[in-house]
Amino acid sequence: MKKILNLLLIDDHPITIDGYKNILETLHATKEIYDYNTDESYCCETAFKLIENKTYDLVLLDISLPPSKDGMFKSGEDLGQFILKRHPKTKILVITSFNDPILLNNILHFISPKGFLYKGDINVRLLSEAIINVLNGNTYYSTLILNLIQKNLSSRIFLDVMDKQILYQLSKGVKTVDLKKTIPLSQAGIEKRKRILKDTFNTKSLDDSALIRAVIEKGYL
Structure with missing residues (x-):
């Protein structure tokens, strides 16, 4: 008897999850995948609770998600790292609308997803191929994702x-001088990291609000 698959669909747009479910139903009807159960989540908060209490065979993971109430999970990237640590055998298929090479390399480095797709490229055929390949233990990255990642390989910024x-x-308005109250670094260490971050996001001569705007725009917060 074939194992019933446990699948988790995470996206902050219900219509997107409905689309994923339709594709899964088609794959099941054509016997390209066997019986399965699905759970769904629209934010980090509920996704964390599901992942904490259940092991999934495959997670379709969006990156831009409402954070958890305690701030522990700020995006799908944090969820992906949690899944990797708690359930290392769970296969992760990242589906994102972000196209910043630094962010994509960060996801690749810290999550190592089995599948990686850009939302702007997704159609029924592409997502179907990705799901089947990932469930079969193969790696599946869309062409655009590979090209974007390649652009940033030389810098390796994480x-x-x-x-x-x-x-x-x-981003919460905490002043730099007060960061050491919650971050286990010296003031000099914090200042050094902040300088590097400003260089990375091209806000070297600007204030902290400009840095945060750039970070949010690129999808890191």
Whole structure:
């Protein structure tokens, strides 16, 4: 008897999840996938609760999601890292509308998804192929994603947990001098990281609000 697949669909747009479900129904009807159960989530908060209590065979993961109430999960990228740590055998198919090479490389580096698609390219055939390949243990990246990632390979810029914490606290209005209260770094270490972040996002001579706007625009917050 074939195992019943557990699938989790995460996107902040219900109409997108409905589209995913229609494609899954078609794949099931044509016997390209076997029986399955689906759960769905529209934000980090409910997705975390589902992932914490259940193991999934495949997660379709959007990156731009409403954060959890406690700020622990700020995006789908944080969820992806949590899935990877808690359920390393779960296959992740990232589907994003972001096309910034730095962000895409960050996702690739910290999540290592089995599948990676750009929303602007998605059609029934592409998503069907991706789902089938990923469930069969293959890697499936769309051409545009591969091209965008290639653009940034030489720089290899990644934002680690500390970088993200600094950006998150700044976005909440916390002053730089107060960051050390919640971030385990010296003041000099925080200042150095902030300078590097401003260089990375081309806001070197501007104030912190310009940095945060650039970060949000590129999808990091």
